[in-house]
Amino acid sequence: MSTTLSDEPPLTPVIDCVSVLPAPSNPFAEAGDTSVVLSWESVTDAASYVVYWEATDGSEGNLSVTATSLMHDGLINGVEYSYWVTAMDTMGVEGIASITVSAIPNVIVTDCPPSLPSNRYTDNCNGTVTDNRSGLIWLKNANCFGEQDWGTAMQSAANLANGQCGLSDGSTSGVWRLPTTGQWKAMVDKSYSTPALSNAEGTGQWTEGDPFSGVQLFNYWSYATFVNRWYRPTLGTWPSTTAT
Secondary structure, eight states, X not given: OOOOOOOSOOOOOOXXXXXXXXXXXXXXXXXXXXXXXXXXXXXXXXXXXXXXXXXXXXXXXXEEESSSEEEEESOOTTOOEEXXXXXXXXXXXXXXXXXXXXXXXXXXXXXXXXXXXXXXXXXXXXXXXXXXXXXXXXESBTTSXXXXXXXXXHHHHHHOOTTSTTOOSOOOTTSOBOOOHHHHHHHOOTTOOSSOOBOSSSSSBOBTTBSOXXXXXXXXOXXXXXXXXXXXXXXXXXXXXXXX
């Protein structure tokens, strides 16, 4: 048995090394009304950027831009949107992803209307309105949830928190609930009908935005226990709270 030795050097594998662009630094997301403005620092040799996004409602996507900023509009207020950015070189090679930043689009209130102590309601400019007669705090948006059955309405009110329905009050889940029948009676102004609700000053009937928005002419649920399981109508959901 013999062994033949070769003078040829062993084969060396060839590995292609591709240099990728670094991650865009200092990404920043600023929320607006149904929009988010995203910005980041430029990356040397970048030909374009890819902005990836995902939302807590399950939606996701990506956008390609050449600038170092982007306005992402057509969004849903109260839903959290997360973003990260990558740089693309001239060969179409994608770089390292940036850190993730998030923002929650919301209604932006710039001017708070003046309120006198004698006013029936005070617009708190954070998505809430205080009934100065009862001290109860109401959601400014009276139609955020539309019509629901009683069980769903109870759950919607219990889950309501800052960032939803135009709220920027810092409230957390469990603070809000449906009002009691007594609290409803205290709110009703019998001087008016359809709806039986006054304006903020208490000098006239409610009009859109003064101080509530989206008030419906159909009935709203109260906190009273719903016992008839066979009859499940859908009524309006208008949460309130005693928290300040």
